[in-house]
Each structure stands twice: as structure tokens, then as C-alpha cells.
Amino acid sequence: MATETLTLGKALNTGLRKALENDPKVVIMGEDVGKLGGVFRITDGLQKDFGDQRVIDTPLAESGIIGTAVGLAIRGFRPVCEIQFDGFVYPAYDQIVSQVAKMHYRSQGKVRIPMVIRIPYGGGIGAVEHHSESPEAYFSHTAGLKVVTCANPQDAYWMIQQAIASDDPIVFLEPKRRYWEKGPVELDAPLAEAYPLHASRVVRPGTDATVLAYGPMVRTALDAATAAAEDGRELEVIDLRTLSPLDLTAAYESVKRTGRCVVVHEAPGNLGLGSEIAARITEECFYSLESPVLRVTGFDTPYPAARVEEEYLPDLDRVLDAVDRTFGW
């Protein structure tokens, strides 16, 4: 089985290529996805090899991208839409939440919208405003959408293919600050044997406290666990991977062992995924908890100017601080 070391971005690119090869109904569409290969080069070389009917440079209008993709899906295509940056998805919000999410429900199962909406999200790249946001809660709150996010090249490669193969409409969040991080990717296994798309995964076992993270924060949580281990504290880190539906099976099992739980995300804390996760863990693990579930999140401000984003974004120290607080309860 071929295993290669790829960046997360290249793993996505390779996964998209595979999806285009495997199914002639798959089309990629978005702004600058063609000749340019996307502003992050995630679709690099795909238009050259598959043509401009499969990899479509669209006019510059996000609602148009998603709305026309709905029509293409009704026609039998499997559109993979790229929204260039998180902060630019809002013009398409109506089409996503009122049309994409509801077609299957309204039609009592007669219309499927097998669409993937790829969104590079999150901060940490020193960008100007509207280029660093974490909009996952908006979409996770919407019934009819599924929301997933990858955190490493292996998952990037497989999850994008699984998302495209799924008949559910899926918002696929890509941690843009991790696009350049490398890791081993198994390239040739059958898709059906890949780790399930809508399942969380323990990425570092531990016994003392449970840290839940997803997307760009998985790396941060792992770094925190490494630092904690040096202090003699073993953190269990779980990569949630699927934000809607949430898979908290591993989290419940873990928290029942550790009694302590910290949830980490970049998005603002107020009504973020962490709120829902904390509520569910409290309901499920109440008698096992030694402390309240704590959240380490972005603040309830607009995403700040880049020169202070390091202070805005959860980092190793803030995660460890929260872990300490669970022990101080």
C-alpha cells in the first residue's frame, strides 16, 4: 500500500483528483479554481487535466455558486463548491440553509443534493479581516447539513473523498493554517475501508483529562498534551472530525474515565460548538465529572486584527491553563 508524505493541502488536491477520476458526475466549481488552482492551490492542475466542464471557474458571487450547484445536483451532478474564504460564505448563506439543507426534507426524500461545500476556515495566517473566521456553528445549527473538518493530511485525503461520495450535503471545513503541515497518507486503500467520515477519533490516549478539539485546534491540543506529559499529566486528545452530527461516543467513554474535560475551538465561545458539547457531556457523564466542562475558545469579539490574533486564538498555554483549572475545582 502506497504511503506518501503530503501536506494537508496536497492531500486534499489528491483526494479531489481521485474523486474526479472515479465519478464523471463530480464537478468542482468556485472562484479561481481553474487556471489558478484556487488561492490556496487546492485545485491545482485539476482543470488542466479534467477540462473546464469539470473544474469550473465561476463568476464572482457566492450565492450563485451554491444556487447553481443546487440545480446541477437536481440534474444529477455532484458539485464540489469552493468558497474562497470563511468570511465570504455569507452571501451564500440563504442558498445553503434554506435550499441545500432542506431539499431532501421538503421533497420527502425524492431530491438529493449530494453537494460538498469546501471552506478554508480559521485564523493564524496573518490575514486581513474576513479571512480568518470560524463559521462552523452556523452550519452545525442547521438541520439538513452535515459538517466535517479534517485536521491532518491522512484525514484530508480520505474525508474529502468520503464527503463527495456521500449523498448528504456536507460543509467541509479545511483548517487553512494547517494546509502546509505534512503527514503520511495512505493513498490506495478502498474508500469503503477508510475510517468513517462521521466519527470522532482518539488521537492521543491519556488518563488524567480529556481534551476535545477539531480542525486547526487538534494540533494545538496535541502540543498541549505533549507539554502536559512533561509535567506528568496525561491528556487524552480526541479529534471530533464530525461537527454535525457530533460523535461524542469516544468523548463520553473518555470523560467517564478522566472526570475532566476541556473543549477547544477557535470560534467564539458564546453558543459555539463547545456549548453544545459541554451540555451533552454534562448530561451523559454527570456522575463521573470532577469539574465542570471548560471551554477554550476565541473571544466574543469580531475576529481581531492579525497582529493580535495570537492572543485571540486558543494556544498551548490557554489549553493547559484550562486543564489546570479542571484540577483546581
Added chain:
Amino acid sequence: MAKGDPGVTTRGRRAAPRSKRAATAGDPELVQLLTPEGERIESAIGPDGTEYRADFTDEEYRGLYRDLVLVRKLDAEATALQRQGELGLWASLLGQEAAQVGSGRALRTQDMAFPTYREHGVLYCRGIDPIMPLGLFRGVDQGGWDPNEFKFNMYTIVIGAQTLHATGYAMGVAMDGKTGSDDGEAVIAYFGDGATSQGDVNESFVWASVFNAPLVFFCQNNQYAISEPLERQTRVPLYQRAGGFGFPGVRVDGNDVLASYAVTRHALDNARHGQGPSLIEAYTYRMGAHTTSDDPTRYRIASEVEAWQAKDPIARMKAFLTRQQIADESFFAEVDEQARAESVHLRERVLNMPNPEPVSMFDHVYPNGSPELDEQRAQFAKYMESFEGSAH
């Protein structure tokens, strides 16, 4: 009608020709083939020089009349059902029958339509059971039919959203290589004058234009977006907007079923032959309220409604059929009787629509389901079961 297939340019046999009418850009005049008085006009010239004709056999003329009367009667029945509490809401098409029947009958079997929530007449002309959208308005379902089975998309309530769906579908038609011949496929997107202010509609104009999509934008300008008159949406005639997007636009008398047919058939055939999109502004009037929740007397005057009453689409067709001796009183009586019988039948079926089981609200959220939702459903079902055997 729909049995025959009268070409747009077929010469009339019955028509009593008057002079040709020019409908040029900037000219408020409409493409019209049947005057409000029921006089037949042989042909009309559109702003791009297209000559429109639409001539039918006597049977086809009678068929169009029958369609107009039937969709009006079924619509009136739905309004009555709402007034009696049997529907939650109804969006009446009263006054717009000709635009809908004309364009609806112009569709060929393989063509795809994307309606708003008011295209009951188009739906009828597609051969679809008029009961189909009533579940939505009764509140027993959300209008769930299969667009590909009926070549008629689900009703869309968010204003203008469906124009993008139509555009994407039309792009798919072209990508599938289904344009460029007589049996090519075309797509029609319905929307209203209010929708032309929506971003989605303008985006769909851009998309359809640059991708040369086989699409006809069919705007029923019924003069009002709920209470707001046309002047709040536009300073130029709507059909002229097309020019800025790079495709032809034409204004047709939307109360003239013959002209509506001719103009739409021409645009659809251009689209199916690969000549790209076009915009039709069907100039008409919403004789009733926006929906049954609306009170139009608050924002428009009676004399305006009366003036449009004189342009009634059915009255002019009846006058034409009578004058040309294509139909007589016994025919009109027979059509009225058919309309009455169909509306009674519709009413009976509406009253017998069962309420859905509460637990069915969990159905079809996702094609592949969701464990979270399965759990919610199970909890809800258990909760509901806890009432079994109790007084409630």
C-alpha cells in the same frame, strides 16, 4: 391543448389580420396577438425584430380556453378552501392565467420548469394533478414531489432562489450535451417583478449569460410585490434589463395567451438549439391579493383594478372564439361544467388529506440519516407513547 404542436410561425387560418404591431426597445407596447376586445392580430414584432405568430387549430384554441377556465376555477376553489380554514394559505394566480397557460403549453415534454409558489397554471399545463401543491398550503407536507419525475421543480418560497437552481440545471443540460437540436432540452425559470431586485436573480442572469445556458427567464410582472408597486423595483422596463446582461429581452402581453405562448415557444426553441438565455417579461396584473393573508385595498385603488379587469385573459379569448365561431355557448357551458366538477373533486380530496404522523417530522432530514436524530426520534416516540391509554 397540448395535443398538437403549432409552430410559432405557422400562418393563421382563422385570424382576421390587423396591422402588424412593432414592439421595439423603449416602446411600452407589448407583443400582443389578441387584443383585450378579442381581436386577433396576425403577427407582432419583438424588440430584436423577431416576428411572433401563433396559430392553432380550432381544437387547440378551444383547448387553451379550457385551460384558462380550469386553472381559474381550481384557483378560486383553493381560495375558498383557505377561507373555510381548510388551507393555511393560498397564493392566487387570478389574472395571470394567460401568462401561465401560454408559457406552460409552450414547454415541450423534455423541458424543465422552476416555479415560484404561484405557478398553479403552469403546473396544470404540465399535466400534473392540481392536488400536488395543496399539501404544502394545507400544511400536511412541504410540497414534496420529484422535480425530475414531473419536469417541474418544487415550489420555491424564498423569492428568486429558484432562478439560480434553474440556471444550474440548464448548465447541466448543456454539459450533458442536450442542446443544439429540435429535441434539445430547455429550462424555464419563473419569477415575479419583485424578484428582479433580488441578488439571486441578478446572479442567475450573469451565470446564464456567461455559460450560455439554455434557459428562459419568465418574469410575470403582475405590478406588485405584495404592496410595493413596480416603481419601487425598477426605473426601466424589466425586459430591458436583459440587454445589460447580454441576452435578448421581450415584453409580452401576459393577459394574451396566444402571445404568451408564441414568445415563450420561440425563446425555448432558441435555448434548446444552443442560442442561450433570454428574458420574457409577461406584463400582467395580480387581480387578487398577494396571498390570502393580504389586503390589497390598503395599497391600490379600485379604478386600477377595474382597468385591468377590462383586459381579462379569459374574456378576450371567449370573445375571439365566439366572433370566429370556433366555439359556441354549449362549448362554454361544457367547459364550465368540467371546471365545476374538477374543482369539486379537488375539494373532496383536499378535505381527505390526512395529517402526518408527528413522528414523521424526523423523516428525510438526511439521505444517510443521523444517529443524533435517530436518538431524538426514539425519545420523542417514547414520550408520545407515554400518553397512550390516558385521556389525552
